[in-house]
Amino acid sequence: MNETLNTILTRRSTRKFLNKEIPEEDLQQIIQAALHAPSGMGRQSWQFTLVKNREKIQTLAAAIERILGRPGYDMYRPQVLLIPSNKKESPYGREDDACALENIFLAAHSMGIGSVWINQLQGICDQPEIREILTSFGIPEDHVIYGMAALGYAGDEKAPKERIGKVVVVE
DSSP: OOHHHHHHHOOOOOOBOOSSSOHHHHHHHHHHHTTTTTOOGGGEEEEEEEOOHHHHHHHHHHHHHHHHTTTTOOTTOSSEEEEEEEETTTHHHHHHHHHHHHHHHHHHHHTEEEEEETTTTTTTTTTHHHHHHHHHHTTTEEEEOOOOOEEOOSSSSOOOOOOOOOOOOOO
């Protein structure tokens, strides 16, 4: 099996991270993978914000916890958070960011770095408490966040889940 297919077929979401720093070179390669994702009509109207400060990540997690009423929510305490954002008026923003996130997850896995999709910000980006934090991260006020990548070295290994999606072949 080739490396790309192996990466796709062996990647799993990580929900427990070690307190171990990710090398800057690896983070830059993951960002490059994100930047090379497809985007609708090639517009690339996204921004990628890398949050490396764990206290700031937990400040955002605490705000999400309060707004959504989810006691104990901590985004699994990742080492870093990579946030694709996109212009609110972009007709392809959601899809562009999803493609970028998939590239992020696959690139991270290929380097032995765990990841999980965090989607809680979709409907609450413009809540004042959340927007204040996002603005402090340098995320433009005219941007929305559809998903984020929590990244770090896996603190646990999961057995592969059986894949049950339906496949239909038309000839």
